[in-house]
Amino acid sequence: MSALSIGDLARRTGVPVETIRYYERMGLLPKPPRTEGNYRAYEATHERRLAFVKRSRDLGFGLDAIRALLDLANGADRPCGEVDALARDQLAEVERKIADLTAMRAELQDMLGHCRNDTVADCEIIGRLRGK
Amino acid sequence: MSALSIGDLARRTGVPVETIRYYERMGLLPKPPRTEGNYRAYEATHERRLAFVKRSRDLGFGLDAIRALLDLANGADRPCGEVDALARDQLAEVERKIADLTAMRAELQDMLGHCRNDTVADCEIIGRLRGK
DNA sequence: GCTTGACCCTGTAGCGGCTACAGGGTGCAG
């Protein structure tokens, strides 16, 4: 029915216009038909696909992984082991990052906890950055 | 005493050669004197400064913040309020990232927990990516 | 019918923080 302009699609999905065009260039979204005036004219299928991409991005999947997920999502009767593997990889990656950041947080909190609001010369934070 | 080559410095600090040169270009490390053969010749001061940069990077500080920290670290009698503020900003940033990643982890774990190793058509993971 | 202003188009360059060449020079051991 209703053809959506790229701006409409951006408003509906929360994905910026520039990013939508970027996803198209990267092959995540099909090239949509154009109006007479050469405007992109999207349909509901495009909106669903973009929403899929957005949700995947929100979970931290990279664009390569998303391309793979999109391909897998279109082969309905194949087993979902590959999907599972991609999700598991992504979970592992997220957990690794959380571990790194948690260590950073602990160190930063500890530094700040020891700060006596002194001069730089006896600053605990600077002292630790200089070499524990 | 001993002048270090860039490779020596890399081995001692764990910072790759290319990254050391990059830090120099970015103004985080002073341009070291050169040997006759135009090799960089580092001293202990350079090693300390690079170690400072590395520890800051390990805590997630950006290069701009590190430049500021290095400047502050050289003004020994000034109060360390600015240092404190930079560390607090960095802590806030780290906490924001942890929160984002923790939400991602929960969603990924939940998806994976519901996976029945079925076909893609009834795959919970794909289903949720399609739109909860 | 004409202007204004919001929207759209393409193409290119920039961000951060590296990393990876290419194409050369240096220095030391065998």
Place this chain on the structure above:
DNA sequence: CTGCACCCTGTAGCCGCTACAGGGTCAAGC
């Protein structure tokens, strides 16, 4: 004196956008 490890500069690529510049389109209001 030859080989090899190391060093040099300069440039391009990575990811996922984001921000232009320089133009075209379209609908509303006068």
